[in-house]
Amino acid sequence: MSDLPSSALDLCRALIACPSVTPDDAGALGLIERVLKAAGFETHRIVFSEPGYPDIPNLYARIGTGAPCLMFAGHTDVVPPGDLSAWRFDPFSAEVAEGMIWGRGATDMKGGLAASIAAALSYLKSHGTPRGSIAFLITGDEEGPAVNGTVKLLDWAKARGERFDHCILGEPTNPDTLGEMIKIGRRGSLSGRLNVQGKQGHVGYPHLADNPVHHLLRLCAALRASVLDTGTEHFDPSNLEITSIDTGNPAVNVIPAQARAAFNIRFNDLWTPETLQAEIRRRLESVAGDARFTLTFEPTNAHAFLTKPGPFVEMVASAVEAQTGRTPILSTTGGTSDARFIKNVCPVVEFGLIGQTMHGIDERIAVSDLEGLTAIYERVLGAYFA
Numbered sequence: 001m002s003d004l005p006s007s008a009l010d011l012c013r014a015l016i017a018c019p020s021v022t023p024d025d026a027g028a029l030g031l032i033e034r035v036l037k038a039a040g041f042e043t044h045r046i047v048f049s050e051p052g053y054p055d056i057p058n059l060y061a062r063i064g065t066g067a068p069c070l071m072f073a074g075h076t077d078v079v080p081p082g083d084l085s086a087w088r089f090d091p092f093s094a095e096v097a098e099g100m101i102w103g104r105g106a107t108d109m110k111g112g113l114a115a116s117i118a119a120a121l122s123y124l125k126s127h128g129t130p131r132g133s134i135a136f137l138i139t140g141d142e143e144g145p146a147v148n149g150t151v152k153l154l155d156w157a158k159a160r161g162e163r164f165d166h167c168i169l170g171e172p173t174n175p176d177t178l179g180e181m182i183k184i185g186r187r188g189s190l191s192g193r194l195n196v197q198g199k200q201g202h203v204g205y206p207h208l209a210d211n212p213v214h215h216l217l218r219l220c221a222a223l224r225a226s227v228l229d230t231g232t233e234h235f236d237p238s239n240l241e242i243t244s245i246d247t248g249n250p251a252v253n254v255i256p257a258q259a260r261a262a263f264n265i266r267f268n269d270l271w272t273p274e275t276l277q278a279e280i281r282r283r284l285e286s287v288a289g290d291a292r293f294t295l296t297f298e299p300t301n302a303h304a305f306l307t308k309p310g311p312f313v314e315m316v317a318s319a320v321e322a323q324t325g326r327t328p329i330l331s332t333t334g335g336t337s338d339a340r341f342i343k344n345v346c347p348v349v350e351f352g353l354i355g356q357t358m359h360g361i362d363e364r365i366a367v368s369d370l371e372g373l374t375a376i377y378e379r380v381l382g383a384y385f386a
Contacts (some may be wrong), residue, residue, distance in 0.1 A: 112170025178326030
C-alpha cells in the first residue's frame with residue numbers, strides 16, 4: 001500500500017490521469033477507495049441505474065461511527081476536453097509546469113477532492129480516529145444529468161442509517177485568489193420554452209397571414225418588462241435571460257408558421273419553481289391578446305437554498321482567514337451544484353480552488369493553492385473535532 005498517493009499533489013495528478021469524462025469512471029473512484037481503505041475507512045462502491053440514463057458508479061466512505069460527522073462531498077467526473085490540439089499539454093497527463101498542475105478536472109473538481117482526502121489522511125495520522133466521524137460522499141454524475149449520483153447516494157446512506165451533521169463541498173468557489181469566497185447557498189434554476197403559433201404566408205400579403213414573430217417579441221418583452229425582485233440579504237436579484245429565438249425559417253419572403261423562444265431564470269429564495277412559473281404565465285397572459293402560444297417548463301431539481309451564517313460557517317471562514325489572511329465573502333452566486341441535494345440532509349458550505357479555468361482549455365491550478373486548500377481543510381478538521 002506504500003505506493004498509494006497520499007499528498008494532495010500526488011492524489012490530484014493521479015486523479016487527473018483518469019480520463020473520467022461523464023459517465024466513464026476510468027478508475028478514479030477505485031483509486032480513491034484504495035487510498036481511503038488503506039487509511040482505515042469503511043468503503044462502499046455503489047452503481048445506480050435508471051432507464052434512459054447511463055449507469056453511474058459512486059463511492060461512500062466513513063471512518064468512525066459517532067457524532068458529529070463531517071462529510072466531504074465531491075465528484076470525479078469531468079467535462080470533455082474539447083480540441084486536444086488546443087491544449088498546451090495532454091489534458092489527462094497531469095503535467096506540472098510553471099508551478100501549475102495542468103489537466104481536465106484540476107479545478108473542477110479533482111483538486112478539491114485531492115485536498116480533502118489529503119487533509120483527512122494528515123489529520124488521522126496526527127490525531128487518530130476522531131471522537132466523531134469523517135465521511136466522503138463522491139459521485140461520478142455531477143457534470144451529467146445528476147440522476148444516478150448524489151441524490152440516490154444520499155438516499156442509500158439514509159436507508160443505512162447514516163447521519164451527517166455538516167458538509168463541505170470542494171467545488172471551485174474563489175474568483176481570483178484562494179480565500180476570497182465561501183458559497184453558503186445557491187440560486188435556483190428554471191428553464192422554459194415559449195412556442196407561438198401563427199399562419200404562414202407571403203410577406204407581400206400580410207393580411208393573409210399571422211406573423212408569430214411579432215407576437216413572440218411582445219411576449220418576450222413582457223417577460224423582461226420589470227424586475228422579478230430586488231434581491232434579499234444573501235442573494236442577488238433573480239435574473240431572467242432569453243437564450244434563444246428561432247423560427248426555423250430559411251426564407252426572407254415568407255412569414256413563418258411558428259416562432260419559438262427559450263429562457264432560463266436564476267432565482268433567489270423569494271421564489272420556488274411553482275411560484276415562478278405562475279408569475280411567468282401571468283406576465284405572458286397579460287399581453288397575449290390574440291396570440292396563440294404554449295408555455296412549457298423543463299423539470300428542475302435546482303431550488304434556491306441558504307446555509308445561514310452560524311458556528312459552522314464561521315468555523316470554515318476562520319480556517320480560511322487563518323491560512324490565507326483573507327476574510328472570505330459569504331456568497332450565493334454562480335450556477336448550481338450538488339449542494340442543492342446535500343442541503344436536504346445537513347448544512348453545507350462550498351469552498352474550493354480558483355475557478356478561472358474550469359471547463360476551459362488548459363484547465364489548471366497552482367500547486368501552492370492546492371497545498372493551501374489542504375491546510376484549510378485540515379484546520380477545519382482540527383477545529384471541528386476539538
